[in-house]
């Protein structure tokens with residue numbers, strides 16, 4: 001039985017072409033790019049090509065920076081802690097704004113900065129699960145708010161926030177704007193100039209690149225205290241010997257992902273919608289968020305009367321990988337932050353199951369998944385004490 | 389913490405084969421109807437515990453023989469994860485054939501042990517222990533319904549950590565006896581909080597009546613208060629007036645009756661504050677007056693008593 005991977009928001013398969021592109025930089029061209037000799041300099045063309053792909057991939061101007069980091073989490077930490085040091089520690093400003101639906105890489109970092117004295121506002125979402133500019137404006141404080149950090153697309157629901165309007169609102173109040181676009185790149189068009197964001201985070205392994213490498217876009221002219229101090233790599237903005245193979249891999253992966261956007265938007269969307277239609281045809285199920293407001297690959301479904309982890313268990317026994325934000329093992333009572341933020345009925349808060357597709361998902365896989373999901377619902381509802 | 393904690397995400401690897409098997413093929417799943425129970429001359433008990441909104445809910449069905457009080461048939465339904473389903477299934481099995489009184493003695497630990505593949509290896513990882521607790525709670529609920537009482541009435545002890553079955557009084561006692569200062573120490577000593585961690589502080593998997601952080605804080609505060617009170621009771625910490633009164637009271641209660649029984653007596657003439665010490669000036673009366681031994685032996689004896697009862701910073705002088 002072939003396994004079916006429907007957990008692409010957690011991580012993706014590395015594209016074989018990306019793998020091939022990276023391979024020479026482990027054993028053959030292993031030089032340190034900062035060395036003066038040939039071993040070092042022979043890595044430069046591939047690095048330059050990777051940068052070209054990264055800059056083009058998010059439409060960054062040549063005068064802006066894209067730091068290659070070790071992951072999305074590092075990029076997020078770099079921005080939040082850098083702003084804290086540059087503005088809040090220095091007493092110029094004191095307030096940060098983020099949302100209730102952020103990834104832990106933002107949420108937990110903000111909570112940490114709160115413990116160091118920052119004031120943080122966690123914005124709610126509207127009925128559709130979106131963080132709107134209207135909500136943001138209610139909480140912006142001129143002269144006090146240093147940074148607004150709102151994710152581009154949500155990892156659980158796929159819901160897309162109006163980043164351009166949010167950045168505009170932040171700027172109106174003299175605040176900088178950061179977006180965690182980890183779940184947006186490779187799924188929808190991301191343009192840093194059009195949206196006028198100041199900082200943007202992305203992560204290689206979410207678009208068929210390798211794990212352990214990410215990026216941080218910094219708009220031209222902006223200063224940000226480095227997270228890593230040390231050598232003079234990355235224009236002295238991020239110390240540490242550059243991981244050449246991973247950087248090369250991420251660059252090429254983004255190049256391929258941008259080229260596949262059209263496919264993503266048509267074909268993957270079609271498969272996603274097919275799966276979603278099938279799920280919705282089962283009694284007492286809901287899918288969170290309107291389709292047209294979501295990334296084309298994501299479904300967060302709720303099956304009444306079935307606990308999410310039990311659902312995953314059955315899927316796993318049948319060879320399907322999906323995910324839940326509300327594992328019953330979680331030490332967190334606020335099982336599904338997104339469910340809560342969207343005021344979904346509390347009885348459903350432990351029933352969420354997320355399916356996320358990729359460009360490697362096939363129609364046959366979706367057909368089989370539909371069949372298995374139906375069987376799983378039937379079996380687990382026959383066990384359920386709460387399903388009528 | 390250490391090597392074993394660095395990878396994570398291996399939750400399901402820590403389920404025993406029995407847990408996996410019972411999740412996939414529960415033996416005791418289903419409902420029992422009134423008719424089913426009547427047909428075998430049994431009384432039907434249906435007990436619910438937990439709630440969907442908490443992530444775990446279980447319904448237990450018992451058919452209890454009216455004469456023998458034995459559970460002759462049992463089954464369950466459950467909203468919960470794999471370990472919740474497997475635990476419920478095993479719980480029903482453990483009830484079968486037992487009387488209601490016997491079933492009441494089944495604990496979550498019995499359920500968990502019965503699910504082990506190998507006696508020395510837990511059937512579920514620590515954070516899943518609370519699932520077996522559900523199974524235990526629903527039994528109590530069933531017993532309460534059977535007896536027509538409240539479940540609370542059967543909970544004779546305030547349970548703080550259901551996973552490890554640790555009560556409030558045990559935790560307080562352990563804190564006091566061992567002078568514990570952190571929640572980690574409580575967990576180390578009692579295992580409370582070692583499993584699902586809900587009882588450590590608010591915001592965990594389940595909402596609780598008691599949390600270890602609060603119990604620790606309160607118990608430490610009580611201990612501190614007692615210490616302060618004890619401290620305040622100490623002779624040294626009293627005002628001069630209070631000290632004088634205590635000395636007088638001690639003399640009246642302990643010293644004078646002794647001398648009086650020999651036909652003598654003693655008066656406190658004055659108490660002088662000498663900074664570091666107090667000088668207690670006394671005068672013998674009656675039979676003691678002029679008695680040779682009173683200056684040496686009796687004085688020595690009185691001073692000893694005063695030191696023992698009040699403070700050794702009191703010198704007794706005859707004037």
Ligand SMILES: Cc1ncc(COP(=O)(O)O)c(C=O)c1O
Pocket residue numbers: 009010070071072073074103105151153154155180182183203204212213214
């Ligand atoms: C929205 C979002 N932000 C940040 C991250 C963290 O990225 P990384 O795994 O590269 O640290 C993730 C990945 O899970 C994510 O989904």
